[in-house]
Each structure stands twice: as structure tokens, then as C-alpha cells.
Amino acid sequence: MALSGGRVAGSLFTLKSGSPEFFVGVFMALFSIIPMFASIAIGRWVDRVGATRVLRAGVCLVMFGAWLPVIWLTVPSLLVTAVLIGFGFNVLSVAAQHTVGYLVDGASPSQRLANFGWYAMGHSTSSTLGPLLAGVMIDAFGFRPAFASLAVFSCVSAWLVFRWATGLPRAEPIALPAAEAGEAKPASPHILDLLATPQLRRIYWVNLVMSSSWDLFIVMLPVFGVRQGFSASVIGAVFSLFAVGTFMSRAMMPWLSRRASEWQIIRVVVVVIAVVFLMLPWAEVAPVLMAFGFVFGCAVGMSQPNMLSLVHAAAPPGRSGEAVGLRSVIGNSCSVAVPLAFGAAVAPFGISPLLVGGGVFFCSAIPVAHRSVKAATHRPRLD
Numbered sequence: 001m002a003l004s005g006g007r008v009a010g011s012l013f014t015l016k017s018g019s020p021e022f023f024v025g026v027f028m029a030l031f032s033i034i035p036m037f038a039s040i041a042i043g044r045w046v047d048r049v050g051a052t053r054v055l056r057a058g059v060c061l062v063m064f065g066a067w068l069p070v071i072w073l074t075v076p077s078l079l080v081t082a083v084l085i086g087f088g089f090n091v092l093s094v095a096a097q098h099t100v101g102y103l104v105d106g107a108s109p110s111q112r113l114a115n116f117g118w119y120a121m122g123h124s125t126s127s128t129l130g131p132l133l134a135g136v137m138i139d140a141f142g143f144r145p146a147f148a149s150l151a152v153f154s155c156v157s158a159w160l161v162f163r164w165a166t167g168l169p170r171a172e173p174i175a176l177p178a179a180e181a182g183e184a185k186p187a188s189p190h191i192l193d194l195l196a197t198p199q200l201r202r203i204y205w206v207n208l209v210m211s212s213s214w215d216l217f218i219v220m221l222p223v224f225g226v227r228q229g230f231s232a233s234v235i236g237a238v239f240s241l242f243a244v245g246t247f248m249s250r251a252m253m254p255w256l257s258r259r260a261s262e263w264q265i266i267r268v269v270v271v272v273i274a275v276v277f278l279m280l281p282w283a284e285v286a287p288v289l290m291a292f293g294f295v296f297g298c299a300v301g302m303s304q305p306n307m308l309s310l311v312h313a314a315a316p317p318g319r320s321g322e323a324v325g326l327r328s329v330i331g332n333s334c335s336v337a338v339p340l341a342f343g344a345a346v347a348p349f350g351i352s353p354l355l356v357g358g359g360v361f362f363c364s365a366i367p368v369a370h371r372s373v374k375a376a377t378h379r380p381r382l383d
Contacts, residue, residue: 001130002062002065002066002089002154003085003086004126004127004130005133005146005149005150006065006069006081006085006134006147007028007031008232009138009147009150010069010082011027012138012143012222013073013075014075015222017075019075021223021343021346021347022343022344022347023075023343024219024223024343025343026339026340027078027339028215028218028335028339029335029336029337030082030086031083031335032086032333032334032336033083033086033332033336034083034086034090035090035329035335036329036332036336038090039094039327039328040322042091042095043098043321043322043324043325043326044325046095046321046325047319047320047321050168051095051098051168052165052166054091054094055092055161056165057088058089058092058093058095059154059157059161060088060158061084061087061091062084062088062157063151064084065080065081066081066085066151067151067154069144069147070147070148073143093328096119098321098324100119100308101116101324102320110258111257113253113257113262113309114253114254116253116305117250117254117257119305120253120304120305123304124244124246124247125243126153128244128247129240130243131236131240132236132240133149133236134146134149134232135233135234135239138232138236139232194319194326199314200314200315202368202371203307203311203314204326205365205368206266206307206365206368207307207330207331208330208331208334209361209364210270210273211330211334211335212334212338212358213277214300215339216338216354216358217242217293219343220280220351221235221238223342223346224351225238227351230286238286238289238293239293241290241293241297242294245293245294245295245296245298245301246297246298246301248298249297249299250302250305262306262307262309262310263310263372265306266302267366267370267373269299269306271366272296274363276292276296276299276359277358277362278355278356278359280355280359281351281355307327308324311323311324311327342354
């Protein structure tokens with residue numbers, strides 16, 4: 001709630017304060033600036049100490065960041081808020097994603113995918129309610145009460161983490177082979193080892209494409225909505241319909257996981273994402289934009305549980321936290337680069353060429369997903 005609602009409220013406050021549109025890109029990028037560099041270290045931390053301590057550190061950062069604009073509401077304070085909430089939420093996410101992968105000992109791919117589907121529904125719920133609550137509160141009471149209403153939810157999250165997040169499952173530690181007499185000590189695992197296998201390289205490339213599409217949609221919508229003269233409530237409603245789409249698609253994951261493999265679902269997802277962005281320039285009225293937001297949400301909503309399931313299946317033993325951390329680095333790098341690039345390019349080029357260019361780029365994931373489906377058909381699923 002603090003993250004999804006804070007993005008909307010912070011973006012609209014930045015525009016309302018008279019700051020240039022480029023500052024919206026900077027604000028959005030700051031949510032991911034520290035996670036871009038720290039996610040791998042966070043993943044290794046989770047592998048080493050388990051998820052409980054990491055979850056507690058993350059929720060404290062989010063709570064501090066959520067209350068800051070309530071106490072001090074300025075554009076500079078919002079930039080600090082973005083850093084704190086973004087970093088804290090990333091710490092929470094890496095720890096939680098690692099934990100969900102080990103909730104069931106010896107889980108089959110379909111069971112693991114279903115678990116990640118349930119987990120992702122929590123994100124979808126907050127992504128639905130956060131922007132809607134922010135937009136309604138801004139129009140009715142102003143920005144400070146809107147931030148206060150979002151910050152209350154961070155306190156609820158802190159209570160849940162400190163009260164219930166104990167005794168969480170974790171991966172077995174990495175077992176390095178013992179060195180024989182006269183032999184050099186085996187080298188410690190390196191992050192580049194994760195990119196040595198074609199399977200993980202394909203996973204990370206498709207993840208990069210889908211993360212870029214998500215970030216481009218999020219940063220585009222406030223600017224596009226303000227240019228079209230939509231109210232904060234309308235913009236928040238589009239965000240919420242997008243999130244409703246993610247919720248509905250993730251709610252279907254337990255059913256879909258028994259009927260299609262991860263790569264088969266991903267192949268459909270990337271096709272829909274590319275088509276939506278190629279059509280977005282014609283979404284000039286609110287109902288059409290809402291429809292595209294809902295369809296796009298349905299597509300990207302399926303991406304997270306499937307990609308996490310693929311990462312856990314392909315990661316070397318004892319290194320799933322690190323593998324999830326590398327996925328988070330890629331996603332957060334997109335969350336930094338895409339808003340900054342959009343903010344710099346939207347004034348000279350306009351929104352429509354950027355959306356079409358994004359759609360063309362997203363098409364690059366279609367052949368990768370298709371080849372992965374073909375490769376997976378030659379390997380039996382262990383259900």
C-alpha cells in the first residue's frame with residue numbers, strides 16, 4: 001500500500017507543485033536506485049541468516065519512509081521517501097520470495113507455481129487499493145491525509161512481521177566440495193556463475209523485458225493522465241483497474257499451473273504486452289485507457305509467479321536467494337533506467353513514439369519465450 005499508493009500520490013504532488021515532468025521520472029527511479037545495487041547482497045544475506053531478520057529490517061525501512069511525507073511534505077522529502085520505501089520493499093520482497101519457494105518440501109513445479117500465485121495476489125491487492133485510496137483521499141482531503149492513510153498500512157505490516165514471521169523455511173546451505181590434499185581450496189560461487197546456463201540467461205532476459213514494460217506503464221500513466229486533463233481519481237482508478245487485472249490473473253494461477261507450463265504462460269504474456277503498448281497511443285479517453293490498463297494488468301500479473309518459479313527451478317542448490325536477488329537487480333535496474341529515460345525523452349518526442357518504441361522492444365521476448373517452450377517439451381515435468 002505504501003509503495004503503490006505512494007507512487008501515485010508522490011507523482012501527482014510533484015506535478016502539482018510545478019516541478020517539470022522529468023522530476024516524475026526521477027521520483028519513480030529513486031524507488032529502485034538502492035535495490036539495483038543491493039539486491040544480490042540481500043539475497044546472499046537471506047541464504048546465510050534466513051528470512052526473519054531480513055523481513056524485520058525491510059518493514060522498518062518502509063514504515064519510516066511512509067510516515068516521512070506526513071511529517072514533512074515537500075518534493076525533497078518525497079525523494080527521500082521513495083528511497084526508503086523502495087529499498088525496504090525490496091528487502092521484504094527478496095526475503096519473502098525466497099521463503100515462498102521453500103514452503104513445501106519437494107514441491108512439484110505446479111505446486112511451487114501455485115504458491116507464488118497466492119503470494120503475488122498480496123501484491124495485486126495492495127496495487128488495487130493503494131492508487132485508488134491515494135486518488136480519492138487527494139481529491140477529498142489533500143495530499144497529507146492521503147500519505148497518512150497509506151502509512152497506517154505500513155504499521156499493520158510491521159506488526160504482522162514482528163508478531164508472526166518466525167520459524168520460516170529456508171534453503172540448505174551451499175555445500176562446497178572439500179579440497180583434496182595438495183589441491184587449491186575450491187572457489188566460492190560467483191554471481192556470474194548464475195549466467196553460465198542458457199536457461200537462466202533466457203529467464204533473466206524475459207524478466208528484463210517484462211520489468212521494463214511494467215515500469216514504462218507506471219511512469220507513463222500520471223504524465224499521460226495529466227496531459228489529458230484527467231482527475232487524480234480517474235488516474236488512480238486506471239492504476240487500480242490495472243491492479244485488478246493482476247489480481248484476477250494471479251488468482252487463476254493455481255488452476256493454470258495444472259494445465260500449462262511456466263514458459264507456455266510466459267509466451268502468451270509477452271505477446272499481450274507487446275500488443276497493448278503498440279495500441280496505447282490510441283487510448284485517448286478514460287474508458288479505453290482503463291480497458292488497456294486492465295488487459296495489461298492481466299498479462300503482467302502472470303509474469304511474477306511464473307518467473308519466480310522458473311528461477312527457483314533453475315537456480316543452483318543453496319543459491320536461490322542469490323538467484324532471486326539477481327532477478328531483483330535486473331528488475332530494479334529497469335525501474336531506474338526506464339523512468340529516467342522516459343522523463344528525459346517525453347518532452348522532445350512525446351508519449352506516443354515512446355510507447356510504440358517500447359512495444360517493438362517488448363516483441364524481442366517473444367522468440368525467446370517460444371524457443372523455451374520448445375525446449376521444455378523435450379523435458380518431462382516432475383509433477
